[in-house]
Amino acid sequence: MRFVLGVTATMLLVLSAPTSLASQEQVVSGIVVDDQGIPVPSIQVTVDGADLGVLTNSAGSFRLAGVPAGTFTLRVSGIGIRTELIETQGGTTDLRIAVTRTAISLDEIVVTGTPGGARRRSLGNALGSIEASALIESAPVSSTGELLNARVPGVVVRTGEGYAGGGSRILIRGRGSMQFGGNPLLYIDGIRVNNDVPTGGIGSSLSRFNDIDPADIESIEIIKGPAASTLYGTEASAGVIQIITKKGRAGSARFAMSVRQGASWLGDPHDKVGLVWGTDPVSGQSFSLDMLDVAEQRGSPMFRTGHLQGYGLSVSGGSDNIQYFVSANYDVDEGIIPSNVAERFTGRATLSFQPRETVTMNAQIGVTTGETYLDPGFYFGRARYALPFLRDTPGQGFLINPPDVALATEETWQDVQRYMGSLTIDHRPSEWLNHQLTVGLDLTHLDNTSLTPFVPNEFAEFFPPTGRLGSKTIQGVDTDYTTFTYNANGTLGITDRIGSTTSAGAQYYRRLVGTENLSGQEFPAPGVTSLAGITGQRQVSEDLVENTTLGLYVQQQFSWEDRLFLTGAIRADDNSAFGADFDIVTYPKLSASWVISEEGFWNLDLVNALKLRAAYGESGQQPDNFAALRTYEPVSGEYDQPGGSPNFVGNPELGPERGQEIEVGFEAGLLDDRIGLDFTYYNQKTTDAIVSREVAPSSGFPLTQFVNVGEVQNTGFEVLLDARPIQTDIFGWDFTVNLSKNDNEILSLNIPGVPFLSAGNFQNRHQPGYPVAAFFGKRIVRAELDANGNATNLACDDGSGGTTSCLTAPFVYFGNQAPDVEGAVSTTLTFFEDLRLSALVDFKRGGRYFSADRAIRCRDFRIHEVVVNPTNFDPIDVAYCQDPEGTGPFAEGFIMDASFAKLREVSLNYGLPDRVTGLLGAGRASITLAARNVLTFAHDTSPFKSPDPETFNFQFESGVMDQAALPIPIQFLTTLNISF
Secondary structure, eight states: OHHHHHHHHHHHHHHTSOOSOGGGEEEEEEEEEOTTSOBOOSOEEEETTSSOEEEOOTTSEEEEEEEESSEEEEEEEOTTBOOEEEEEETTOOOEEEEOOBOSOOTTOEEOOSSTTOEEGGGOSSOEEEEOHHHHTTTSOOOSHHHHHTTTSTTEEEEEOOOOTTOOEEEEESSOOOSSSOOOOEEEETTEEOOOOOOOSSTTOOOOGGGGSOGGGEEEEEEEOSHHHHGGGOBTOTTOEEEEEEOOOOSEEEEEEEEEEEEEEEOSSHHHHHOEEEEEOTTTOOEEEEEHHHHHHHTTOOSOOOEEEEEEEEEEEEEOSSEEEEEEEEEEEEEOSSTTOEEEEEEEEEEEEEEEETTEEEEEEEEEEEEEEEOOSSSHHHHHHTOOGGGTTSTTTTOSSSOHHHHHHHOEEEEEEEEEEEEEEEEEOSSSSEEEEEEEEEEEEEEEEEEEEOOOOGGGGGGSOTTGGGOEEEEEEEEEEEEEEEEEEEEEEESSSSEEEEEEEEEEEEEEEEEEEEEEEEOOSSTTOOSGGGOOSOEEEEEEEEEEEEEEEEEEEEEEETTTEEEEEEEEEEEETTSOTTOOOEEEEEEEEEEEGGGSTTOOOSSEEEEEEEEEEEEEEEOOOTTTTSOEEEEEEOGGGOEEEEEEEOOOTTOOOEEEEEEEEEEEEEETTTTEEEEEEEEEEEEEEEEEEEEOOGGGSOOSEEEEEEEEEEEEEEEEEEEEEEEEOSSEEEEEEEEEEEEEEEEEEOOOTTOSOEEOSTTSEEEOTTSOTTEEEEOOEEEEEEOTTSOEEEEEEEOSSSSEEOTTTOOOEEEEBSSOSEEEEEEEEEEETTTEEEEEEEEEEESBEEEOHHHIIIIIISOOSHHHHOGGGSOHHHHHHHHOTTOOOTTSGGGEEEOOEEEEEEEEEEEEOOHHHHHHHTOSEEEEEEEEEEEEEEESOOSTTOOSOTTOOBOSOTTOOBOTTOOOOOEEEEEEEEEEO
């Protein structure tokens, strides 16, 4: 904290120093349009060679204060346009700058961890980017997770379940840790923020990633691995996602309004719920039940068509010295389950202030509040796992109790209140030096509540005597993130050809998590639902965990004629979770970038732009907070005296996992930038991987000890093709293809005598030579059916290419959890500049999951048709379900292929003509008709297929499963956007 206060005081003293530049600086303003005369928003307009610039607003206008007097050069760059250098003079206020849309832009300014960012041409590593502000106008996107999905190669977004308000898990370049799930860091405007998932209790996957409204996002940048994330230090080896929000721009007040209306429904619900099968005890005949029909006969359909609605309003503007942006968004989305409703309000305010020509201050405040009501618990499973032999009971076969009873007697919801605030001070005391101080807070409070009230008499028969008295559980979670960052950049021209940029900085980061768990059983009477009214047993617990990191870095970059760049850096970190005997960790970085197409010898007309790049870097992943500490648990000793018992042995030498990565690639513009091609190959290794090993009983401590011994490798490639083959005033066509492949392997465990480690609940293994948490089990290769339909004469894989008895068969490898290959294809057709038809198809191949769904239906509850009519099925499938020789619930028959392709988005966007917008008093207006999650093409078409190969239950880090996972619904949306 003394360090932080010292940096802050120094910064304020520097800011108070006098300056003589103000009287020599002026203003320049104008508009940026494309080659068809359409205004282009979010374009960077900067003074060439200086750290001074702005973004164009939604009307393409810009106003840049503090420019030099006399003649100077403006650099105009951005995503999807060719960089233009415009010579102008201070005081010019009517510039009209025409830019050409391209598939590659090497002069785009990106966030890198240093003040002011960097031009893409200088980066030696790959960087994914999404122009969010342009995308959301035409795409059916209502959450940040949807905005990220299928847009960037190497970034896998795995959906949880199909709830309104639900979230996703994000995995970048495979899983590099055996201990941690691989969630990337999340930064918003330079401050570290909460990115926890799941946060909504058992069976749900609510994510804090979706607390920011997509309408407030200008762009997203993804730093994919250690080669690029070195400057972010410990915890950054899984990648970093940077969200840049919208800011105000000089000019008169501009208002923007959006209205979203739509519907959400479960496609082909009877097929997804499926039939349950049984045998009539009297006739001996098999029969089936469609539980959706049963629910409708009870007068309470299981699913509904949910109403989707959202409203947004923003205003931005300002003067040369003060710019503002204020927004408010309100969304109410109904899910396909009658109890599922997600209500959210978000607000953001940004103020940019220039007290001096050399000083800019940016203050931001963000607020998110809302409630998400989920299902009563196992709602989808009540029908999919119904018990047909109970069809004549009051419950009519539904598992636990009928859906209408569940909706009336069970509630589960999450309340969230989240507040983010930050202050960034940029100071440019000279043309060669700028430095920056950022201070930020992210405060999140969650209440996860489950309530069963006093059950009314009409439903009493479905509950035991004490169960009908009700219960309540509240889990309160307070998560506070604090960020202090100081960065400085010094840029000098050593010679006319050689440039130098030196960067240095420091970061203090703290994460504080407090939890309170309150629960109780038995309410005295109907209408009492507070914990204070509980008459039975109560439980209370609390916990508080703090983690801090202090990091320092220095980076040096040399450039040759603005086309060859060499960069080296080192970061040093100390973290409170490190063992007492572990020293400070350092992470090096080295990269090179060469825009070879700007060399004099380049004469390939086909390739008009080509950048070659290579990078090596390291970053880390800290241990769990108490993994290094020796702990004791409280016990009652002799004569009820307080005492302690050994609990966890700890490890004073425990340090972070160390991610190391080499990547090489290129970015090319072909056919006069009509085609952009981005290719990357990476080789990533995690050393000192943390694993849990057993402790010798003689130590007196039970359980296990965390140690740094493992090695994990990820290798792969990423390809992004962006093409605009046709661009005319009448018709335009552009398309994008992204593809990535990842090979994941554990190289070593380095634990003598231990060939593998258990990885959780589904017989997953951490075993050298195979992926992290790979699926293993018995594989049946031969089976026959006798006259009664019983599986017999089984043979299993012996692991060596032969067969053996299933009773003694070894476990063999089935597959990886994460997909090996993922990608997407998107295309847009533009007619007469105003009408755009777009579509997006994404796919994943190679991942597998544990099908608890199949295990429950055919092995445990025996309600699948394979049980009652085995002769209609393959004998091997029958053998897995009957399990006559103990192959177990995790045999290969229950490890399913998760490969699929999905028509994710289809949209039609129409920009209303000027005569219509004039009648509305608007400057610009558009209407979008869109559908989402339209069609799914699953690789697994067997009779045991999952209801939806994309949805999983994320209860376990070690694996994913589909037990009662709610399928993703189809959505149709109409959105109106107006600005004036």
